Amino acid sequence: MTSISSHSFGGDDQTSEEEEAFTIEIIENMEEEYGMFVWPCSIALAEYVWQQRLRFSGGVSVVELGAGTSLPGLVAAKLGSYVTLTDNSTRLEVLANMKRMCELNKINCQVLGLTWGEWEAPIFSLKPKVVLGADVLYDTKDFDNLFATVAFLLHNSPGAVFIATYHNRSGHHLIEYLMVKWSLKCTKLVDAYSFIPFSKASSIIGTIQLAEIMLDDSTT
């Protein structure tokens, strides 16, 4: 069954008068697989993008990996980023839903099939300053391919950063191992509760962490 959820940003005491609050509408389908549902990690990452809005203004290039319902990427686009929303290229219903949500919210984004660890032609032209990933550290069998794609994008765009939110499930040792394998370093690690406003905290179940990850130049 399809439903539309609304997600608001700004409009609180910390939003200055010049900064307009806005709402993003997300089309969800609870009966479909996981790419058609707004996961708590997505709510946390979208809120972080909003709070870090200066980094996302002025046409900065952003790619969201495994975007699913794409809330963080849509917030970045609303803030003025040039956003490419991506998901597994075999998930045509997810990619079609992204296009519908761009139309619904009157937001311009590129929508692209991008399967982690696969090197189709369009990935070579992506030079993002920020790569976003909400709950993409989900299935340990995909971790190596995900980090391969992240490392490729960071190499393709010097100074770029991968910002990810993830549940503290098992697999932490694997993440640490793969970060070394792909010459990545964590530059920031925070608990989502440290920045999520009280009004959104009930959407967050369990422990969610946010990591900012960059290339570790000292190892190359």
Ligand SMILES: C[S@@+](CC[C@H](N)C(=O)[O-])C[C@H]1O[C@@H](n2cnc3c(N)ncnc32)[C@H](O)[C@@H]1O
């Ligand atoms: C747990 S969902 C998170 C969706 C969305 N980011 C959110 O937080 O609401 C994982 C997402 O990763 C995508 N995904 C899974 N395996 C993938 C792969 N090998 N390549 C690209 N995307 C993949 C899924 O289609 C899905 O949209």
